[in-house]
Amino acid sequence: MLSFVYNGLPARVIFGSGTIADLPSEVDRLGLSRVLVLSAPAQEADARGICDRLGKLSAGLYPHATMHTPVSRTDDALAVVRDRNIDGFVAIGGGSTTGLSKALAYRTDLPQIIIPTTYAGSEMTPILGETHEGQKHTKSSTRILPEVVIYDVDLTMTLPASVSGTSGMNAMAHAVEAMYAKDRNPVISLIATDAVKTLALALPRVIDNPLDKDARADALYGAWLSGICLGSVGMALHHKLCHVLGGLFDLPHADTHAVILPHVLAYNAPAVPDAIERLKDALRTTDPAAALFDLADRLGAKTSLAEIAGSMSLDDLEQAAQVASQNQYWNPRTIEIESIRSLLQNAWTGNLRT
Ligand code: NAD
Incomplete structure (x- = not known):
């Protein structure tokens, strides 16, 4: 009930x-x-x-x-x-x-x-x-x-296309994680679904023509909806990983969200069938993780950690996996250091395994 x-x-x-x-x-x-x-x-x-x-x-x-x-x-x-x-x-x-x-x-x-x-x-x-x-x-x-x-x-209107794409994926991440939040509720699930739909349609239009005011308005509206999600329910593995990578290696915030999101969704998918059904509908796809990977690519975002790593190296993934597995926090699928290490490895190379 x-x-x-x-x-x-x-x-x-x-x-x-x-x-x-x-x-x-x-x-x-x-x-x-x-x-x-x-x-x-x-x-x-x-x-x-x-x-x-x-x-x-x-x-x-x-x-x-x-x-x-x-x-x-x-x-x-x-x-x-x-x-x-x-x-x-x-x-x-x-x-x-x-x-x-x-x-x-x-x-x-x-x-x-x-x-x-x-x-x-x-x-x-x-x-x-x-x-x-x-x-x-x-x-x-x-x-x-x-x-x-x-x-x-x-x-x-002056937000450069490159920042618009990654920032839009940052917004998308709030809505996606809200769909499987432990404390989700029907109102936030509705808002999250509309946010995903709105952003997925608006962001490619913004990239194609950054001066398209209607597309900009839709993207901003989607971002507002996503912000409501972020402020209302708890986030999980995706936000934790981005937080860890930003904190440890000073990776750029929005670019990190754009790279990590499809990998976390692919990891969590078996544990969140309801959210996956919502996402299939919102993104008009049979494979939401792959659709988000393709969307990030379509928006001109980098799709691998290696491309945004700065001074971070492949060897640092071990430390990131360790820190992200410490201080257990809620996630719909169990978090183990080995599986997080392998998720990060895939994100490093931009190789999505769904
Ligand atoms: P940002 O605020 O650093 O902006 C990115 C760049 O875009 C900046 O150089 C900025 O001057 C420029 N810019 C912004 N708007 C512009 C416009 N309209 N035209 C031209 N240039 C413009 O980046 P961000 O991704 O918006 O924010 C990242 C920060 O926000 C991180 O520190 C992150 O931790 C934090 N954040 C916090 C929360 C929260 O709920 N606490 C949520 C999301 C992000």
Whole structure:
């Protein structure tokens, strides 16, 4: 018999084209008058535009967000927050900028408005991953969950096709793992199914024509749905492996998701027949793991770890398998070091065994 727990997350979401125009009224609605605008260095010009739009509601800019949310950078930003008597944050950018905003909100309990410009989905979760002395630590708290998210498709039009593809596969991974989450429920399963369907149709259109606004809107919508999944139910082996590889070897976040996802799905498939049926339907395929591998390839993502390894070498797979098998966490199929080692070996060469 059906039995579940459903936790809805309390975020206000504004979605569309030109929605950035709502920002001043959203700042006002939260009762803020001295917000700090956050961005990565590459998006400083967009962030300046937001400061201009906010006028006297803005107390300036901090354009130094960086990947994996290092605590040292957060401490640096925190000094600015105190110095300028900041009462809230506006973050424009991808998961890295959202990460900085969450880290600041966690420490100050100040409200956040996030304007996502990638498909990472972090804006919809109460989870913060931050790095300190080479280790990535994860925290979960209601203080971390942003109060308002403004999705403006216009601000995603400049996302390069190569980043759009991998970032889209990052979103896809949230929805796929939600389908077999231990704490899944009917609402999240519906959302996950629609997310997979929407992303699979939209992302190839974005790659073919990055200026196709309808395709961009669909991809952003799919990313929002995936973000809801990520924030609502527990993730499993795929997210653990990407976390381990990112933490140990500093592999690029979205590219790692794109490489690993088909391999984890092929590994988990025998243990999750219901999810596989949903995925067959959503991806219109008889073999979802192979379909995801082909999709990543179609989107121009690298399909082997070897291609994105940087300073990581084949020998390092042993350490990755060991760390990923420690501190047992829930996964629908048992995790053994040998099977994880072999999964990683296949991912290293880009050889999918379904
Ligand atoms: P990112 O934020 O680092 O962005 C990638 C690059 O794209 C950056 O150089 C950025 O400036 C650029 N960029 C972003 N939007 C652009 C646009 N519209 N036009 C042009 N350039 C643009 O990468 P990401 O993949 O979005 O985020 C990765 C980070 O997010 C990782 O640190 C990851 O751990 C974190 N994350 C956290 C969660 C969570 O729930 N806590 C979820 C997903 C990702």
